[in-house]
Amino acid sequence: MIGRMLMVFRTAFARFARLLVALLALSTGVQSIDQAVAQDKATDRNSGSVVLSGTHWIFQAIDLGEVWWGPARGTEVFLRFSDKRVTGSSGCNRFFGEYTQSGKELALSELGKTRIACDPEIMKQESAFLDLLSGVTEVTFDGQLATFSNPDKGHLVLRRKIIGEPKTQHQSDSRYDRCKQAGGALVGAQNSQCVSHGEVAFSDGRTPISLDQCTGYFDGCNTCQVENGVLKGCTRKACSAEHSAPLCLVGDETLLDGVGRIVERRGRSIEIVFDDIVERFTLKKGLKTTGLEKGDEVFIRYLTSAARQRPKIIEIRRWKMPENGTEQ
Structure with missing residues (x-):
């Protein structure tokens, strides 16, 4: 019963989104809603062979089965596909990688991202979005909507961007x-x-x-x-x-933020893992690290440059993201 209710909800959501796309098309130069719907149906007829290269998609929802998430207020999450490259924003950080597509089959690889810390709600959205995206194996199309499916974790629903469309309320804010x-x-x-x-x-x-x-x-x-x-x-x-992501400069060095997990600590030397990559840092002399232990999630602010052997952490504190999305 729940499964059938979800299918009905998804169908209704898709129809509503397609009507919204038609209205947006009308405001950006399409002569009539009928013409927009005709274009939408033409996309449906070719839905099995849509090529992602050269397209831009705006995040609409995360579908976890019994739970749906929309984008956090004030963020624009998107995917942009070019020849074998995918780039985008998860609402906080920029990400990039490679992809291969064969019909509905889709595989993403070599995904990387910038390491900027944002508000806890936005970080929670970013984590869920990128976690799903990294395991996507299939993309299906329904008019101007695309569903990127991760068989183990859920689905990402995105809408194809129309050139010249006005900003939505959450974007304009x-x-x-x-x-x-x-x-x-x-x-x-x-x-x-x-x-x-x-x-x-x-x-x-x-x-x-x-x-x-x-x-x-x-x-x-x-x-x-x-x-x-x-x-x-x-x-x-x-x-x-x-x-590229904007960078704060301090003299000849770059000031960066990041959130990672402590894996080793020896004196002023500390190792932190980001996205399965371990990096070694030097702690600023006199920097207080009381209470921080191996395995702790931490926010760090650090200086790096080509001349510096290791990045230097100038600020470090515990960072915890509980279920409700508020920092502790």
Whole structure:
């Protein structure tokens, strides 16, 4: 009975999403809803042979059988496929990897991501999304919806992005839009960044940078100078867009955040595992680590550079993500 109810719910959800797509298409240049529906049916007829390369998909829900999750407020989670490459955002970090597709069969490999710590609710979403994505074996299509299926853990439901469609409410409520509405300074390629109150927010949803500890930052294209939390100026290299995760610079070094697990500790040397990769760090002299033990999940802030043999941790604290998604 529960299984049949879920199937009915999924069908209703798909129909609602397809109607929404038709309405969006109408607002972005399609002449009528009938024309949008006709295009949608044409996609249905070819649903078994949709090629992912060159497409962009917006996250709608995580389907765990008896539980459905929607995107966390203020985040845009998406997948973008090009020739054998997949990139995207999980709402906090950018990820990247490779993929192969044969009809409905899909395999992703060599997945990696940036290591920025975000609010606990967003980190919980990111963990669930990437965990499901890494084990996807099949993709099926229903109009403008795609279901990426992980046979062991559940399904990801995404909607194909329509070129020129307006932002949804949760996207328009981003830090960038709030900064822009408050009169923040617009900089970067195509005014893609907004600077206000010691923070840089990005229009494409990349994680904002606090300028409090930075002497500069790299936006994926240009390098900007910061003094006492105030933006002083940027280089003017011509770029169509900034593609990589923004980086906080401290002198000749890069300041990074991450969440990992302690696997070894010897004096000021500490080993932390991120996504099954173990990295060795040096603790800042005098840094308090009272109560931290092997196996603890920790948030770290560290400095790294080409000249430094090991990254240096300047801040470390316990990080725990319980079931309710609130940090302890």
